[in-house]
Amino acid sequence: MEYVPTVVPHYVLCADCGTPIEPNSANLCIACLRNTVDITEGIPKQSSINFCRNCSRYLSPPQSWVSCELESRELLSICLRKLRGLAKVRLIDASFVWTEPHSKRIRVKLSIQKEVFTSTILQQIFEVEYIVSHGQCPDCTRLAAKNMWKASVQVRQKVNHKRTFLFLEQLILRHNAHKDTVSIKEAKDGLDFFYVQRSHAIKMCEFLAAVTPVRTKGSEQLLSTDTHSGTSSYKFTYSVEIAPICKDDLVCIPIKQARALSNINPLTICTRISNSLQLIDPTTLHSVDLPSTVYWRDPFPTLAAASDLIEFLILDVEPTGPTRGKYVLADAQVTFANSTTQHEVSDEGGRDSIFHTRTHLGAILQPGDTVLGYLLSRANFNNDAFETLEPSRIPDVILVKKTYPNRRKKNRTRNWKLKSIAIEAEDVPSTGADKVQGRGAFGRRGGLDQQKVEKDYEMFLRELEEDPELRGSINLYKAATATAAAVPGADVSMSSGAWGTNTSGGAKGRRGAKKAFAMEVEDDGMGEEAAGGATIEETDDEDDEDFPDIELDELLDGFNEMAVKDDAPGGEEVDEDDVE
Numbered sequence: 001m002e003y004v005p006t007v008v009p010h011y012v013l014c015a016d017c018g019t020p021i022e023p024n025s026a027n028l029c030i031a032c033l034r035n036t037v038d039i040t041e042g043i044p045k046q047s048s049i050n051f052c053r054n055c056s057r058y059l060s061p062p063q064s065w066v067s068c069e070l071e072s073r074e075l076l077s078i079c080l081r082k083l084r085g086l087a088k089v090r091l092i093d094a095s096f097v098w099t100e101p102h103s104k105r106i107r108v109k110l111s112i113q114k115e116v117f118t119s120t121i122l123q124q125i126f127e128v129e130y131i132v133s134h135g136q137c138p139d140c141t142r143l144a145a146k147n148m149w150k151a152s153v154q155v156r157q158k159v160n161h162k163r164t165f166l167f168l169e170q171l172i173l174r175h176n177a178h179k180d181t182v183s184i185k186e187a188k189d190g191l192d193f194f195y196v197q198r199s200h201a202i203k204m205c206e207f208l209a210a211v212t213p214v215r216t217k218g219s220e221q222l223l224s225t226d227t228h229s230g231t232s233s234y235k236f237t238y239s240v241e242i243a244p245i246c247k248d249d250l251v252c253i254p255i256k257q258a259r260a261l262s263n264i265n266p267l268t269i270c271t272r273i274s275n276s277l278q279l280i281d282p283t284t285l286h287s288v289d290l291p292s293t294v295y296w297r298d299p300f301p302t303l304a305a306a307s308d309l310i311e312f313l314i315l316d317v318e319p320t321g322p323t324r325g326k327y328v329l330a331d332a333q334v335t336f337a338n339s340t341t342q343h344e345v346s347d348e349g350g351r352d353s354i355f356h357t358r359t360h361l362g363a364i365l366q367p368g369d370t371v372l373g374y375l376l377s378r379a380n381f382n383n384d385a386f387e388t389l390e391p392s393r394i395p396d397v398i399l400v401k402k403t404y405p406n407r408r409k410k411n412r413t414r415n416w417k418l419k420s421i422a423i424e425a426e427d428v429p430s431t432g433a434d435k436v437q438g439r440g441a442f443g444r445r446g447g448l449d450q451q452k453v454e455k456d457y458e459m460f461l462r463e464l465e466e467d468p469e470l471r472g473s474i475n476l477y478k479a480a481t482a483t484a485a486a487v488p489g490a491d492v493s494m495s496s497g498a499w500g501t502n503t504s505g506g507a508k509g510r511r512g513a514k515k516a517f518a519m520e521v522e523d524d525g526m527g528e529e530a531a532g533g534a535t536i537e538e539t540d541d542e543d544d545e546d547f548p549d550i551e552l553d554e555l556l557d558g559f560n561e562m563a564v565k566d567d568a569p570g571g572e573e574v575d576e577d578d579v580e
Contacts, residue, residue, distance in 0.1 A: 025117040033122060039114040040126050043085040048131045049078065049106065054140040065137045067179070070106075071096045079108050079130055089114045097127060106130040139196045143182050149194040150235060151201035155208065156190040157242035159305070162453060164246055164273075165191060166460045168212065170474035173419050177207045184421060190242075198236050205238050210275055213243040213292035243295055245270050245277055247463070247470075248400050250304040250374050252385045253279070257298055261288045265393075266385060267303075269400060272469075282360040282398055285324045303381055306459070309372040309400060311337040315354065319362040330362025334397060337370050337405075359399040373399040404466065404547050414461070416555050417479040468548050478555040 011020040016032040026033060050059035057065040060078045068074035076094060080086065089112040097107035108130070113123045142148030157164050172178050178193075180200035185192040195201045205216050216238055223233040245251060249270045258266045265281040268288075272278040277290040312334040319330040335354050355377075365371065377396040464471040 037116045046129050048133050051132050052137040104132040151195045151198045153193040153204050153238045155240045158244050162456045163460045174475050214240050215296045248306050249302040252303045254385045264288050283358045304374050313337040314369045317365045327360040328362035332359050355397045357397045371399045416476045
């Protein structure tokens, strides 16, 4: 049997406290070693961090400003880069210690290791306190000095409505394309975006070209020249023109251009707008994708816009085929849905109010449905391309899309909201909260007809409700149910976008709605006549069964609602930040 010697550990006494320990280079125990050596020496326990209140950004060394939330990884990275001496130790862990958001203090707990002696590694935990110093970033300083922008993007569309810019606003928000914008002003036919750097303006032009059919022109203005260094200062302006064709518009393509586009029928409907125009012939289902570069070589105007649509009632529909995607060719028999429109057409010499037409909506139309279309038999267009068409090939009616009049008659509260860019029209910096809940840059100029702008916005909301494909490209947010919205008779619009929350009726409307609700409860459902002699009207119209409702899974969280404070003066709306 082989003999195995037993290893007996050797111990020495600690040089300070006399505790038996295993030998090390310092001959000190762990407790005495920590009391003798401080590995945090050279690392400051207090520092400062710069914060711009106008744009809600922090200064990241050396000279870049970054937007980040409290207790985020980005903010922790900025805090660690502010500390000197971390390069001499090994960082094990770093985390935030909770402080009051308004305390202007940020505390970070750090765990570090360092080799103090040969084969002796010491670990220590300590806290660093950062004082938040408020100031202005260079961008906000130039903005406060007025006219200190270096580049601007002027976006224009020569149409009589704002629906294109309302949709463009939502695309900008979804892709965060406005993060470098320092100011937005509303112009006559569009918006002006201002930037501190030329590269930011070029980036916005590239984004606009990717989502809309545009053409861009650039110009520059010389501000100053240094003859000694040979450097010059310029202001750059980019003019971006959006094609004056919108969704559901009727266009007549010139004959020569129509033949080049796979010989499509010149009379077409615009079904979708992206970086190209998607046109379809409703009588043959022949569709074409017209790129913006091809369109701007020989641009053509619209023949009729969405404001010229007339409501028709489907008397009979018979699908005939073929089928292409979601479109099915069908023969339809229609008449006027509005007696007023029928009377006006009859006064102009119309004898027959029943029209036979061919439509691409055979998959969704049923007898009794209401559709919007263009009446061409009584129209007079000043268009050269339209005059070259053979009269026998021009239909009396072109149906565009199905509509839901019963849905519009009912005063329903929308369960969703839209965010807004919310940068003021004036050159005034906005806070981070205003960028989420502000009124936006649309409809703020005094020269604009506010009622017309609100009408365009309501049409835009209806398009989102009725077109699932359209709302799939933007972000919709959940809206908390307001108290007044659940009361019969209350008129509260829960949709917020370019003008923010719009509450109709004010305090009187809310109080009147609550009173009507109380009277209905007293009646306890015994009849239509409530207590006090008030009569509650009920709508007999049935809801549209095939209406494409917006489901909850399509909505996103994260929208900060406007609080309604009943005890506020006049019952007006106040921000949550003002409610204590």
